[in-house]
Amino acid sequence: MGRIPLAAATVLAAFFLAAAGPPPPKVVNAADGIFAAFETHPLVGLGEWHGLAQEYDFYPTLLRDPRFAREVGNVVLEVGDAAQQGVIDRYVAGEDVPYTELRKVWGDTVGWFPTVTAMGSINLYAAIREVNGTLPPESRIKVWLGEPPIDWATIKDKAAWEALEKQRDSHPVELVEREILAKSKKALVIYGVGHLGIYQGYENIRALLDKDHPGAVFTVSPYVGYGQKDCAVRFERHIRKWPVPSLVSPIRGSTLEKDIFRKGCNAFPQGNIPDAGFEMSGRNNLGLTSDALLYLGPRASLLKGPGDPDIYLDAEYRAEMDRRMVLRTGEHLKGSGPAGNPSVPKPFF
Numbered sequence: 184m185g186r187i188p189l190a191a192a193t194v195l196a197a198f199f200l201a202a203a204g205p206p207p208p209k210v211v212n213a214a215d216g217i218f219a220a221f222e223t224h225p226l227v228g229l230g231e232w233h234g235l236a237q238e239y240d241f242y243p244t245l246l247r248d249p250r251f252a253r254e255v256g257n258v259v260l261e262v263g264d265a266a267q268q269g270v271i272d273r274y275v276a277g278e279d280v281p282y283t284e285l286r287k288v289w290g291d292t293v294g295w296f297p298t299v300t301a302m303g304s305i306n307l308y309a310a311i312r313e314v315n316g317t318l319p320p321e322s323r324i325k326v327w328l329g330e331p332p333i334d335w336a337t338i339k340d341k342a343a344w345e346a347l348e349k350q351r352d353s354h355p356v357e358l359v360e361r362e363i364l365a366k367s368k369k370a371l372v373i374y375g376v377g378h379l380g381i382y383q384g385y386e387n388i389r390a391l392l393d394k395d396h397p398g399a400v401f402t403v404s405p406y407v408g409y410g411q412k413d414c415a416v417r418f419e420r421h422i423r424k425w426p427v428p429s430l431v432s433p434i435r436g437s438t439l440e441k442d443i444f445r446k447g448c449n450a451f452p453q454g455n456i457p458d459a460g461f462e463m464s465g466r467n468n469l470g471l472t473s474d475a476l477l478y479l480g481p482r483a484s485l486l487k488g489p490g491d492p493d494i495y496l497d498a499e500y501r502a503e504m505d506r507r508m509v510l511r512t513g514e515h516l517k518g519s520g521p522a523g524n525p526s527v528p529k530p531f532f
Contacts, residue, residue, distance in 0.1 A: 329354065
């Protein structure tokens, strides 16, 4: 039998590949996967589900890895007021900073209601300070505070706050362009998943970076599972052998894209996906618009970390947070007592 011509062999190969379907994604150690992404992208956007304890635990693991200070060196955080950049610079460099001054870093933010209260977010600053204490000054991790600068003492009405609230995506993008991309540096960008997903008509951080710097950012979303038990059982039986934590990619073009998103399956119980708009939201919630999934365990294992007790132990601080809540929403601060802040993490969903 004669040899098959090259053109025919190419056609046959394409046919068998198509018949075989899309390839499975690669599952690797989470830190290894993120550092691999930095080899081809100056920015890695790590989407946060605010309050997710396992994700908060992953941040210090990543930042303590010697590769982070050596190969990346910068982290941009949503949980800090840019007006306090000098304060956090001193703190992560090892200087003594009075707590009431340090607290302004996460307490005086524009977009958090009533303010940043997750201990996982607050402890991250201490973890970076600890890492920097082992490094020479020229090799230390630089923290960039991403929230627009605000002086809450001068904010007397909702309109003044709204003018700054509109800058919550454009301000960090300008920061990244000026301090990271223009200087050929790299940075880990830790922001809520809403800032890094793909939404129609919403120019968030991801959209602004993609428009002016296509291919610069590699986005990662945590896997959070489904609000529908049958969807979770169907999908999670295929992933039970994934190590924790792991990075899973690619999503688009792999078997994961079809497996993770099916009609009626969404991160929230009302996941019947009644219209195209909700479908777009669902794809973001399940991580399908990201480049990779951060797998921290099955949905039932995900936990909500404890909050900052300052919000109910410090009466003066609480009064100021209440003023800000009334200014922005017209309603007073509610709850936030010890009963709702157990020392043992509770289920995230």
